[in-house]
Amino acid sequence: MNKKKMTLHLKIWRQANAQAPGRFVLYTVKDLSPDMSFLEMLDVLNEELTKKGELPVEFDSDCREGICGTCGFVINGVAHGPRRGRTVCQLYLRDFQDGQTVTLEPFRAKAFPVIKDLVVDRSAFDRIMAAGGYISVDTGSAPDANSILIPKEVAEAAFDAAACIGCGACVAACPNASASLFVSAKIAHLALLPQGQPERHRRVLKMVAQMDKENFGNCSNHGECEAVCPKNISIKYIALMRRDYLRALLAK
Amino acid sequence: MALWPRSSVAKKFLNGLTGVGLTLFIIVHLAGNLLLLTGNPDDFNRYAHKLESLGPLLWLAEIGLALFFIVHIFSALSVYVDKLRARPVRYAVSGNAGGASRKTISSQTMIVTGLVLLLFVPWHVASLKFGPGVEEGYVAIVDGLLVRDLHSWVIEYFQNPVHVALYVLVMLLLGLHLRHGVWSMIQTLGAYHPRLTPLWYTGGVVFALVMAVGFLVIPIWIYVNGAKI
Numbered sequence: 256m257n258k259k260k261m262t263l264h265l266k267i268w269r270q271a272n273a274q275a276p277g278r279f280v281l282y283t284v285k286d287l288s289p290d291m292s293f294l295e296m297l298d299v300l301n302e303e304l305t306k307k308g309e310l311p312v313e314f315d316s317d318c319r320e321g322i323c324g325t326c327g328f329v330i331n332g333v334a335h336g337p338r339r340g341r342t343v344c345q346l347y348l349r350d351f352q353d354g355q356t357v358t359l360e361p362f363r364a365k366a367f368p369v370i371k372d373l374v375v376d377r378s379a380f381d382r383i384m385a386a387g388g389y390i391s392v393d394t395g396s397a398p399d400a401n402s403i404l405i406p407k408e409v410a411e412a413a414f415d416a417a418a419c420i421g422c423g424a425c426v427a428a429c430p431n432a433s434a435s436l437f438v439s440a441k442i443a444h445l446a447l448l449p450q451g452q453p454e455r456h457r458r459v460l461k462m463v464a465q466m467d468k469e470n471f472g473n474c475s476n477h478g479e480c481e482a483v484c485p486k487n488i489s490i491k492y493i494a495l496m497r498r499d500y501l502r503a504l505l506a507k
Numbered sequence: 508m509a510l511w512p513r514s515s516v517a518k519k520f521l522n523g524l525t526g527v528g529l530t531l532f533i534i535v536h537l538a539g540n541l542l543l544l545t546g547n548p549d550d551f552n553r554y555a556h557k558l559e560s561l562g563p564l565l566w567l568a569e570i571g572l573a574l575f576f577i578v579h580i581f582s583a584l585s586v587y588v589d590k591l592r593a594r595p596v597r598y599a600v601s602g603n604a605g606g607a608s609r610k611t612i613s614s615q616t617m618i619v620t621g622l623v624l625l626l627f628v629p630w631h632v633a634s635l636k637f638g639p640g641v642e643e644g645y646v647a648i649v650d651g652l653l654v655r656d657l658h659s660w661v662i663e664y665f666q667n668p669v670h671v672a673l674y675v676l677v678m679l680l681l682g683l684h685l686r687h688g689v690w691s692m693i694q695t696l697g698a699y700h701p702r703l704t705p706l707w708y709t710g711g712v713v714f715a716l717v718m719a720v721g722f723l724v725i726p727i728w729i730y731v732n733g734a735k736i
């Protein structure tokens with residue numbers, strides 16, 4: 256294992272709050288282990304800043320095992336950084352060169368206003384979910400697990416879409432700041448299952464309408480979203496969303 | 508349902524649908540143009556005359572085509588305006604994640620290549636279709652009929668190196684537009700298939716190349732061969 260210590264130069268976007276203008280600040284962090292995660296490296300930087308009496312760099316993180324969707328910012332122009340299929344918390348310093356300058360920016364979209372530094376407000380996603388990303392079920396005792404039979408292929412296809420952790424990297428990476436990958440994954444996840452059928456048309460119309468209301472851009476099929484998605488969610492779900500949307504519109 | 512949709516998905520759908528129509532149009536257009544290279548001026552003049560003699564049918568087709576252009580342009584502009592609004596603060600560093608990304612120079616310049624084509628089309632139609640005809644003496648006899656000698660005018664038109672250079676440049680940009688446009692319109696219409704999508708993604712590149720080369724070879728050929736053809 257490579258135990259050589261590394262140094263990184265970080266150009267980090269610092270912004271006090273949503274209204275304040277932001278700017279890049281250069282930090283150098285020394286004596287880093289290549290086996291550290293990227294967020295651990297930021298923890299080290301923040302310790303140093305705190306000791307010096309400066310404000311630490313704000314960033315979001317929770318589980319730090321790539322499954323919660325809390326973390327995420329843009330590293331050298333790519334959301335979640337240079338490795339495919341992982342969140343920024345699952346990124347390690349061995350993917351960087353000793354002495355490299357790394358630029359850290361928050362996800363940039365009108366729908367994701369910066370709260371502070373690298374932290375953005377992704378509640379637009381919550382409002383899209385509230386608009387239709389659910390199924391309505393009667394309360395009462397839990398239904399029998401096998402009362403609705405679902406073929407394994409269908410269950411797996413639905414799960415591929417349901418793997419979306421809602422991190423927002425798709426929006427960040429999209430040249431148009433479109434939320435199509437997120438919204439389509441959520442639509443597809445339910446549209447592929449029998450439980451999602453009764454509200455299928457209503458759901459796609461409402462979720463797309465809310466997506467537009469939140470000021471996300473339109474989809475130009477750049478496919479950059481799929482490339483940065485930590486869960487490798489395919490743009491095939493965007494095609495599915497479009498088919499479903501058209502069907503719902505014609506049925507209206 | 509209003510005539511002009513408000514939702515992003517519907518607007519993009521119109522863009523894809525009109526894209527399909529315009530793509531089919533340029534295929535037919537290129538096939539017609541290739542008649543310029545047969546060595547017999549009658550072939551092209553006969554074709555042009557047959558088109559013109561369709562009368563009201565041709566006008567209908569032309570109005571339809573114009574509508575396709577207009578809807579394609581407005582839906583594209585709406586995507587572009589939404590994009591500008593959706594990211595008011597731009598990234599300092601922009602990257603390409605590679606892998607599954609289809610972000611290319613072509614996909615990122617659709618609005619530019621599209622606007623160049625928008626400027627090109629009226630100039631192109633005015634100088635060739637509405638160029639000099641029978642009244643100006645461009646007359647040919649084809650199959651015993653007195654028809655407009657569009658062939659001679661096209662040959663004459665492309666003796667000007669500036670015209671040739673501009674056409675070649677615009678056709679290269681058309682190729683760049685089609686390189687993303689062809690696969691993108693299929694995806695926009697909701698057609699995705701794990702095996703077919705890579706096929707039409709690559710097929711789109713080949714198609715773009717064939718169309719660009721097909722169109723730009725004609726003015727070059729005419730210029731190089733001079734008034735001989």
